Amino acid sequence: MAMISMRDVVKEYPSAKRGGDPIRAVDGVSLDINPGDIFGVIGYSGAGKSTLVRLINALEPSTSGVIEVDGTDITQLSESRLQKVRTDIGMIFQQFNLFNSRNVAANVAFPLNVANYPKENRAARVKELLDFVGLADKARAYPDQLSGGQKQRVGIARALSTSPKILLADESTSALDPQTTSDVLDLLERVNRELGVTIVVITHEMDVIKRIASHVAVMEKGKVVEQGEVFDIFSKPQHPATQRFVSTIIPGIPGDRELADLRSRHTGLLATVTVNDEQTAQHEVLRRLLASGANAQLVYGGMNEVSGRSFGHLTFELTGEDAQIRESLAQVSQIASVTTLEGANRA
């Protein structure tokens, strides 16, 4: 059974203009997030990601559709039952949202107080959480004495205090530098692996998805336009929005700009070979390209590792006799998909 299941979920806000059309922030979203997943939701600003999060933790009612959290349809619950569901859902934020007037230990203890956690066990629980996030020595520090990465660790400790099954991370690394981002993502992976918490990561950065997510949904204008396993989405993106996101971190088939640049430096035929998985395929591609006696030089792209598997778009410049080049392309086409780049095609 899915940990979070959405069916045809719609969220509309009233128009700012009197009599205007409502704003559809979420437009017919269906998705299943399984227990133990790290599920990424990616989209540009305004795509509806934050609204989706607010629907999952029932901070706002949906307009229509079904949202099940751990088997319970939360669209039908009373406020008191919703409060209980919310204790199963932790949340971390881009701006950390810590209480600046309370020290670290008090911030982490806050949800325990709200949840009436046994008083005599609270200090031990806070210590355990601060140990887990590596901040045992900062219990008495105040948020403004901490770095951004440390603040987010406090946020994570606080979100985990009541042992939620789900952690919602809304742009949780967007305010952090790359090294600190990496450390926080490592910690989220530990939360997932060691505590078994299902994590929903909302982001506009494909790097974050590549780094930790097992599954991803791409949102555009309130709709999920593509979803699936991260490796599949990265290696074979179908929707233009997905292709744009993937191309921000993975060189694919060269676009117009890259092609113009390549052509200014290479006069041979340019062809992109898409290799899916396994080193051996790469060797075989090279063997076949060279078998006819043509020369092949890698001029753009490379192999990528995603979810422990590799794939790549390798753009070669082929030189030699036309017949040799034709033979090279024919040979390699038998084992991989080949795109000859228009205008440079001399074969």
Ligand SMILES: Nc1ncnc2c1ncn2[C@@H]1O[C@H](COP(=O)(O)OP(=O)(O)OP(=O)(O)O)[C@@H](O)[C@H]1O
């Ligand atoms: N409370 C609200 N009232 C009216 N419109 C809203 C409200 N909240 C969001 N919207 C609109 O819904 C759409 C989706 O917003 P949302 O914040 O969910 O997107 P997002 O993908 O999270 O973007 P960002 O990363 O910029 O927050 C936007 O057009 C936004 O203006």
